[in-house]
Amino acid sequence: MHIVGLPDISRNKLSPTLIVALMFTLLFISCASMAEEKKPESATENKPKVVNKTTAIKKPIELTKQHKEDLKHYLATEQVQPLLAGPDDYLTLVKRYTSANSKGVVILLPEWQQGATNPKAINYLRNELPAKGWSTIAIQPSNKPEGYPSSAITVEQQKEENQLTLKEYKSKLNSMLNAVMNTARKYPGIVLVIAQGNNAALLIDIYSQDSSLQPNALIMLSSYRQSNHAFINSLNEQFAHQVASSELPILDLYLKYDNPLVLNKAAQRKAFSKQEMKVYYRQRQLNNTVTGYYPEEELFSQINSWLKAIGW
Template sequence: MLNRFLTSLIILCLFTFSAGNSYGLRYQEETKTEQKKTKENKAATKEGEDKPDDTDKIIIKKRPEIFAPINALLQKEQDLSHYLAAEKLTPMLAGAQDFITIINENTASNQKGVMILLPDWEMSAKSSNALNYLQRMLPNQGWTTIAIQPPSRPVDYPSNALKLPLQLEENNKHLIEHQEKLTLMMTAVMEKAKDYPGIFVVVSQGSHAILLADLYAAGKLQSPSALVILSGYMNTAVDSLSFAKSLAKSQFPVLDLYLSREHQLANTDAILRKAQATKEMKVYYRQTQLHNNQVGYYPEKQLLRSINGWLKSIGW
C-alpha cells in the first residue's frame, strides 16, 4: 500500500515538473516572439521616419519666368495695328526707322490743305482727346489730317546729375538726339503732305510742340503755314526759357493754346512764352486760354472754333 502511494507521488511530481518545464519553454518562446515583433516595429517606425509618406512631402513650386516689359513705343504701334483698319495706317520711314501715321483724307468739296497732328511723347496717335476730335472733324471741313505716332521721351531726361553743369550737358544731348528723330519724321511727313493740295498746318501737343517750334525757328525744318501749340511745356526751367526765346524770334504764325485747369508746368511755360513774345513784338502770335472742366481735357468745340477763327484772321 505504501509502495503504491510512493509510486503515485513520484509520478505526480514528474508530471508536475514536466508540465512546468513545458510552460516555461512556451513562455520563453512567446517572450522571444514578442521581442522580435517589437524590434521589427521599431525598425519599421524608424524607416518610416526616414522616408516620409506622400502627405508629409514638401511641394516646391517652380518660380514662374518673369519677362521684361515690352517696349512702350512698340506696344503703342501694335495697339494701333490691332484696333485700326489696315487702310487707315500708313507706315513711313525716318532714316532707317519706320513709324506709323494715320491719314484721314479730305471729304469736303473744297480742299484747304493738310493738318499734321503730333501728340506729346509717351502718347499714342489716338490717345489725345483734342487730336482725336480734330481727326474726326477736320476732313469734313476740307482738311486732310496726318496723325503721327510720336517717339518716346528720351531716356534719363531730365537728368538726375548732382551738378548743374552736368545736368545741362546731359539734357542738351538728349534733346538734340530727340530733335534729330523729329526732323527725320517730320521731313518724311511733309513729303507725304505734298501729295495733297493747299497749305500745311502743324498742331502739336506738350513738349513736342516746343521742340518742333525750335526746329522751325532754327531753319532745320521747312516752316509750316501755321503752328498750333497745345499745352506746350518743357521739364526744366532752363529749357523752358531757352525755347520761349527761340519761339518769340520766329517768323511763322503761332497759336498758343492752354487750359484753365492744367498741370503746373504748362501754365508756367505759357506765361513765359507770352512774356517773351511781347518783348520781341512777335507779330503773328496769339495766346488763348480755353476753359475746361477736367484737367488736361480740351473742350472740343472750343478748340476747333479757336483754330478756325485764328486761321481766318491770318488769311487762311
C-alpha cells in the same frame, strides 16, 4: 519547454483575443521597419530647393511698342500707314478729307508718352477735321527719352547728360518731321502742324535751325519745356524767345486747369511776342472741367477762327 507568462502553444489552442493581439504586434513591427527604410529618402526630399538667382526678369513692353500694337489691332488697316525715317520706323494714322473741297493737310503730333489717338485733344481733331476739308496725319511719336531729365548729382553733370539725351531725340524727331512733311506735301493745299507739350517746344527749336521743315502754320497745345529744376526757367525763356522771333504763324493754346509749368510760362511767351511785334501770334486760354482735356467745340472754334484771321 514552457515559458512563464505565455500560453503553451503545443498543448492548448490559441484564443481569438491572443490571435488578434499577435496580428497587431506583427503589423506594428512591419510598419516600423518600413518607416526606417524610407527615412533617408524622405529626408532627401525635404531638403530645401536651390533657387537659381540668375534667372532674368522680363522687362515690360515699351510704351511706344504698346501704342503701335494697339493701333494695328483696333484701327482699320487702311488708316494705319508705316513711316520710315532713317533707321527708325513710325506709325501714322491717315484720314483723307471728306468735304467737297480740300483745304490742306494737318499733321498731329502728340506729347511724348501719349498715343496717336490721345483723347485729350488729338483724337477729336483727327476725326473732326476731315469733314471740314482737312486731311489728317496723326503720328505715333517716340517715347520720352530714357533718363531725361538727368538724375546726376551735380548740376554740371545734369546739363551735360540732358544735352546729349535731347540731341539724340531731336535728331530722330528731325528725321521724322522730314519724312512726314514729304508725305504731307503730296496733298493739295497748305500744311498745318498741331503739336502738344514738350514736342511742340522741341519743334520750335528745330524750326529755328532748319526753316525748310517749317509748315505754313503751327498750333501749340499746352506747350512747355521740361527739365531739371535748375534749368526750367532758362529753357522756357529760350523757348519764349524762339516763339517770338519765329516768322511762323503760331496759335498758342492752353487750359485753365493745365500743367502748372504751362500756366506759369504762358504769359512769358505772350509778353516776348508783343515785344517783338509778332503779327501772326495769338494766345488763348480755354476753360476746361477735366485737367488736361480740351473742350472739343471751343478748341475747334479757336483753330477755325484763327485760320480765317490769317487768311485760310
